[in-house]
Amino acid sequence: MYKIISNKKLAENIHEMIIEAPRVAHSAKPGQFIILIIDKKGERIPLTIADYDKEKGTVNIVVQAIGYSTKKLVSLKENEYIKDFAGPLGNESEFVHEDIEILKNKRIVFVGGGVGSAPIYPQVKWFSERNIKTDVILGFKNKDFIILKEEFEKLNCNLHICTDDGSYGFKGLVTNKLQDMLDNEEIDEVITIGPMIMMKFVSKLTKKYNIKTIASLNTIMLDGTGMCGGCRVSIGGKVKFTCVDGPEFDAHLINFDEAMNRQTTFSDIEKKHSCRLDGAING
Amino acid sequence: MDKRIKMTEQDPNVRKNNFFEVSLGYTEDEAVEEAKRCLNCKNPRCVPKCPVAIDIPGFIQEVKKRNFKKAYEILTKYTSLPAVCGRVCPQEIQCESTCILGIKGEPVAIGNLERFVADWAIKNNIEIKNTIEKNGHKVAIVGSGPAGLACAGDLSKMGYDVTIFEALQEAGGVLTYGIPEFRLPKDKIVKTEINKLKKLGVKIETDVIIGRTITIDELIEEEKFEAVFIGSGAGLPRFMNIPGENTKGVFSANEFLTRTNLMKAYLEDYETPIKVGKRVVVVGGGNVAMDAARTALRLGSEVHIVYRRSEKELPAREAEVHHAKEEGIQFHLLTNPVEILADENDWVKGVKCIKMELGEPDESGRRRPIEIKGSEYIIDAETVIMAIGTTPNPLITSTTKDIEINKKQCIVADEDGKTTKDKVFAGGDIVTGAATVILAMGSGKKAAKAIDKMIRKNNS
Numbered sequence: 139m140y141k142i143i144s145n146k147k148l149a150e151n152i153h154e155m156i157i158e159a160p161r162v163a164h165s166a167k168p169g170q171f172i173i174l175i176i177d178k179k180g181e182r183i184p185l186t187i188a189d190y191d192k193e194k195g196t197v198n199i200v201v202q203a204i205g206y207s208t209k210k211l212v213s214l215k216e217n218e219y220i221k222d223f224a225g226p227l228g229n230e231s232e233f234v235h236e237d238i239e240i241l242k243n244k245r246i247v248f249v250g251g252g253v254g255s256a257p258i259y260p261q262v263k264w265f266s267e268r269n270i271k272t273d274v275i276l277g278f279k280n281k282d283f284i285i286l287k288e289e290f291e292k293l294n295c296n297l298h299i300c301t302d303d304g305s306y307g308f309k310g311l312v313t314n315k316l317q318d319m320l321d322n323e324e325i326d327e328v329i330t331i332g333p334m335i336m337m338k339f340v341s342k343l344t345k346k347y348n349i350k351t352i353a354s355l356n357t358i359m360l361d362g363t364g365m366c367g368g369c370r371v372s373i374g375g376k377v378k379f380t381c382v383d384g385p386e387f388d389a390h391l392i393n394f395d396e397a398m399n400r401q402t403t404f405s406d407i408e409k410k411h412s413c414r415l416d417g418a419i420n421g
Numbered sequence: 422m423d424k425r426i427k428m429t430e431q432d433p434n435v436r437k438n439n440f441f442e443v444s445l446g447y448t449e450d451e452a453v454e455e456a457k458r459c460l461n462c463k464n465p466r467c468v469p470k471c472p473v474a475i476d477i478p479g480f481i482q483e484v485k486k487r488n489f490k491k492a493y494e495i496l497t498k499y500t501s502l503p504a505v506c507g508r509v510c511p512q513e514i515q516c517e518s519t520c521i522l523g524i525k526g527e528p529v530a531i532g533n534l535e536r537f538v539a540d541w542a543i544k545n546n547i548e549i550k551n552t553i554e555k556n557g558h559k560v561a562i563v564g565s566g567p568a569g570l571a572c573a574g575d576l577s578k579m580g581y582d583v584t585i586f587e588a589l590q591e592a593g594g595v596l597t598y599g600i601p602e603f604r605l606p607k608d609k610i611v612k613t614e615i616n617k618l619k620k621l622g623v624k625i626e627t628d629v630i631i632g633r634t635i636t637i638d639e640l641i642e643e644e645k646f647e648a649v650f651i652g653s654g655a656g657l658p659r660f661m662n663i664p665g666e667n668t669k670g671v672f673s674a675n676e677f678l679t680r681t682n683l684m685k686a687y688l689e690d691y692e693t694p695i696k697v698g699k700r701v702v703v704v705g706g707g708n709v710a711m712d713a714a715r716t717a718l719r720l721g722s723e724v725h726i727v728y729r730r731s732e733k734e735l736p737a738r739e740a741e742v743h744h745a746k747e748e749g750i751q752f753h754l755l756t757n758p759v760e761i762l763a764d765e766n767d768w769v770k771g772v773k774c775i776k777m778e779l780g781e782p783d784e785s786g787r788r789r790p791i792e793i794k795g796s797e798y799i800i801d802a803e804t805v806i807m808a809i810g811t812t813p814n815p816l817i818t819s820t821t822k823d824i825e826i827n828k829k830q831c832i833v834a835d836e837d838g839k840t841t842k843d844k845v846f847a848g849g850d851i852v853t854g855a856a857t858v859i860l861a862m863g864s865g866k867k868a869a870k871a872i873d874k875m876i877r878k879n880n881s
Contacts, residue, residue: 161634170633175590181684181693182590207692222590224628360684360693363588363630364814365598366676367658370667377660377667382816396667399767403669407694 140223148285153212160195172225186257200256254332266293281306341389353389426455433747452537456484466519472863475499493542501574507536556580561646566594568652568849571865586629598683632816655850656814665761670769674808698803705808711741729757838868
């Protein structure tokens with residue numbers, strides 16, 4: 139059993155939860171994820187690690203409550219427990235292994251969207267702790283959906299917030315902002331995490347400029363250790379498993395259309411489940 | 422020569438609609454009758470064919486005398502999982518294959534008797550007490566499948582302080598996520614046998630992924646385990662690399678079976694979804710293929726098995742093939758898929774197959790299947806399950822220093838399970854590639870002996 143240390147609402151349907159999981163916290167690195175199970179009958183839910191504290195033995199996750207299980211998860215309170223919390227899973231980001239001096243001379247831009255801003259945080263923090271300034275473009279529907287703004291502001295980065303309706307920051311999509319930067323500045327690398335469709339368009343854009351781009355995929359997964367093969371994606375025409383080969387891949391090689399298609403495998407069943415929960419929680 | 426006592430089974434027409442166990446087991450009288458058939462050979466030919474060398478005539482003689490408890494005591498000297506072995510071992514190619522009675526008639530039903538004794542012990546709450554004092558030496562086991570459990574059981578009986586690390590939320594490995602409920606009940610059998618090991622003092626830590634949560638080197642250096650046994654199995658599912666394989670509705674047998682067995686997706690109130698079409702094609706002819714096919718059948722589908730060789734080469738246990746046929750699963754032998762066809766929403770709508778014929782034997786000793794040109798045809802289906810084997814998971818080997826692997830990504834280990842890395846042993850599918858529960862258990866037992874020898878030597 140894993141204790142919920144805190145559960146904070148960041149925006150409508152988006153919660154940050156801190157979970158006590160010393161073994162996971164001990165080994166966590168930027169780019170990795172966890173799988174949790176709420177209770178005996180719960181499913182295995184993969185979620186990206188949003189932060190971790192090795193000393194306290196805690197791991198942060200940011201959850202968007204859209205389906206049955208995520209709604210149930212965010213309804214849990216401080217000091218309650220979840221049954222399982224396994225990780226860290228997947229490979230750490232490639233930059234963790236790069237030479238610091240080389241990284242210092244690189245201009246890296248992070249592009250996140252919505253809840254995808256959360257997994258970007260430990261990555262930017264990693265650079266910030268090594269005194270490397272990065273650029274961060276985060277996109278949200280409107281100002282009410284902005285998350286982790288204060289946290290990012292404390293890091294050594296240029297933060298650019300975009301909203302679809304212009305209610306805060308840059309008016310437009312992250313790709314609009316990114317294009318501005320690509321047109322006017324020297325950029326070496328882009329790292330993008332967020333909705334699949336957003337990553338697809340970021341990738342399309344950077345390909346035109348021939349800029350190395352990494353995307354982090356959040357596919358349908360069961361065990362997360364390579365056993366089920368459900369998370370398979372086509373990378374440069376070859377089949378890879380997101381959980382053991384990823385989750386980060388060269389974005390220009392990802393078959394995004396196939397990946398998006400596979401994500402809808404269980405969507406009709408999910409809808410049925412969700413309705414049942416709305417009744418159970420609200421009713 | 423008397424015929425063997427048949428085990429009662431659920432009617433095929435009833436059982437294809439439920440997940441209850443197919444074979445119902447012997448009654449006490451039936452077991453005694455069957456045991457009487459054993460000739461108690463002076464030089465039993467069955468024992469050397471058993472990977473864990475159970476004293477087979479020994480336990481059967483006790484059944485004959487209705488000393489079921491004594492029979493159980495004999496069994497558990499050799500196996501920590503008799504109720505499992507009695508159900509899933511391929512007895513027909515092991516112990517029973519050399520039984521003297523089998524020359525002219527039917528061999529003694531050793532598997533059925535083993536199952537009877539183990540079930541009797543469970544029903545009567547018989548526990549074997551471990552009276553050995555703890556020796557304080559710590560051993561870590563990676564994976565709680567048959568290899569790990571066997572190794573843990575034996576080490577614990579020798580007095581070791583054993584901790585098993587399991588990546589999933591429940592112990593049992595393939596016994597829990599792979600083999601279906603109707604062949605191996607989870608609560609009644611698997612959990613009960615694992616709980617017996619816990620009572621012997623074996624600790625099980627779930628949700629720990631060795632290679633990610635903690636590495637083998639850390640277990641030795643930081644957590645001070647004096648030996649590590651890796652029994653992590655052959656994890657990654659194989660696919661065929663044919664067009665359309667990433668279409669929605671194509672699953673690996675691992676995914677399909679894990680959703681049903683471990684995550685209980687077939688039960689209405691569990692949250693993991695499963696999707697199975699009106700018609701299902703299962704590719705492969707092993708036990709896993711039979712398990713996937715019979716599971717899909719129970720979820721309400723019409724099921725077709727596609728296998729590229731002939732009936733004679735089917736690698737599954739005879740009993741499973743027989744059960745599958747009784748339940749109405751259709752076999753397309755000498756047939757191989759060449760393409761998965763998708764509809765406009767990118768869901769599977771059929772499998773294009775080609776007929777095969779058998780040529781000269783290949784390196785496996787079996788006649789090699791060759792495509793018959795122009796014989797393609799389509800089987801309509803909405804779900805395809807690939808049950809064509811697995812390859813070892815690189816998670817552990819890629820994060821462990823100085824451990825040698827071979828071309829097939831398997832860990833290199835000697836007869837005793839010793840790897841190229843100091844203090845590290847391995848066994849089961851991670852060494853041999855996908856094999857059977859009993860072979861994995863055999864390797865776990867051998868490694869337990871070797872670990873004991875090494876630790877004694879290091880401390881003398």
